[in-house]
Amino acid sequence: MKIGKLQIIITALAIVAGILAVLVFSGVLPGYGGSGSKNRVSLTMWGTISESAFKNTLIDLKKSNIYITYQEKNPSTFEREFIDALARQKGPDLIIFPSEMILPEKNKLQIIPFETIGERLFRDTFADGTELLLTETGAAGIPILIDPIVLYWNKDIFRNESIADSPKTWNEFLTTSQVLTKFDGSGNIARAGSALGIEVNVNHFKEIVSLLVLQTGSPIIDSKTLKVKFDGMNEALRFFTEFSDPQKFSYSWAKSMPESKDAFIKESLAIYFGFGSEYHSLKEKNPHLNFDISEVPQVLNGKLSLTYGKFYSIGITSQAKNFAGALSATQAMASKEQVQKISEGAFMAPARRDLLKEGTTNAPLQTIFKQAIKFRSWLDINYEKTSEIFAGMIKSVYTRTKTEEQASKDAKDQLDALYNQ
Known part of the structure; x- marks a missing residue:
């Protein structure tokens, strides 16, 4: 059977995307602009983590033409506000959500397919306990912090x-x-x-x-x-x-x-x-x-x-119209370089195994890192x-x-x- 040129191109692009994902999540590449490298990507993001924790990361993303407007929300009302916003078609493109929102709000997120980040790569990259994000077809989000x-x-x-x-x-x-x-x-x-x-x-x-x-x-x-x-x-x-x-x-x-x-x-x-x-x-x-x-x-x-422990992840909401741009932003924020910055800003442990292994010189954070390696949730x-x-x-x-x-x-x-x- 002859394989058409279009099918060859699609297959090649899928392979390239997979290789890039491996390089980004494994820490070889610090993150990449994806579609944002040529065309400006504008996204909104909600979360309960301090806005100051993301300051340097959001500045770095602008270099890849990814512009994110972050809104810090009250933890006690965040989930309800998120649900109400989606009902009014006013929801954000991305959310930083705690692990207790995985099960009740998973249907409001776009699953990141295993073609983008395979199950083996996910488990090798992120700490034990974060696999609660995994579904039959992919991940409901990408973990970045453990508390x-x-x-x-x-x-x-x-x-x-x-x-x-x-x-x-x-x-x-x-x-x-x-x-x-x-x-x-x-x-x-x-x-x-x-x-x-x-x-x-x-x-x-x-x-x-x-x-x-x-x-x-x-x-x-x-x-x-x-x-x-x-x-x-x-x-x-x-x-x-x-x-x-x-x-x-x-x-x-x-x-x-x-x-x-x-x-x-x-x-x-x-x-x-x-x-x-x-x-x-x-x-x-x-x-x-x-x-x-x-x-x-x-x-x-x-x-x-x-x-x-609880952990925080980046999720792409069901209302995000530019999935490719949102995915590029997610991959960039989940890179080793950016997770380290966010971790230090939020005073939480990184969800990445490589950063947990490297440790930190900050005495209180050293204990938090050790406990993050041992954390479990449900x-x-x-x-x-x-x-x-x-x-x-x-x-x-x-x-x-x-x-x-x-x-x-x-x-x-x-x-x-x-x-x-």
Whole structure:
């Protein structure tokens, strides 16, 4: 059979595009202008990452004739604003979206086909955990940043109790929290060693419970079948809620306390679990706070060493009319050179393996990089609703209306119903 000239040209172009993709994502090329190298490409991009983090990258893209107007959005309203904008045909061309938006908003994004970035190249280029973006035909986006949960600890409080370092295992964490927790004459908590046990005033309670479960090897949600996997939840619930039980030696937190982040800033809390990106906000809100950042505790002699984390990706929206231009911009921003700049600006870890391997000289970021390599997450179908389910599960245990087993079973049933709608 004779092959037509047009088919030969198309095949050749596909091969060239594939080679360029490999070179860009592997870091050999810093990014390329694509169609933007000749004709100006104008795009809009939304996200919740600070605009200053993208400043230098957007300047660099203009050299390839790619002009991006970035709008920084409020994280609490971003998803709803994005959905509403698409409904009014006023949506952006690109979005920088967190991992909890992958499952609910995947149908509003244009899949980047495996012909552009193959599955093997994706997995070789980006950190473990980001494969949640992969579909049967391609990727829902290209990951650029990872924001893991880390442990913040007040060095002055630790020093005053002759404790030299942060706890490395949950056994150490338990005993350290007991030593650091102080009570007043009425038996009320005067200073908390740690903030666990309750949902109403513990920042990131769902993420903390998630990391406890994930450390047992349970994925919470199977990424392929979307089945709920709660193995390890009973023990995680039991451990988490012990810290709010006045009858236990581990008692360190109560509903009367302020939000955990505020308590840490005001130095009435010794240990705080937060995202790595919160480092600068802690510094800004209390410049005199003497604290450090460490990896989260692990299960003693456990098979897995990991933490929970979220990651941010670049997605091409369904309303982007210039897919080729949007893809060129995405590839350029996901290049090694640009991800490094964005990572430094956002104070988050890069999602690229090569940059994680190279590391950083910034001491706090070194810990964030290490935790990023170990991060895991799960496909959240509706962040608000799943948070409500986790909150109800926790509350039912510390109020003693349910056992850990019953609370876990009921929450699993609710999640099953949510994922099967």
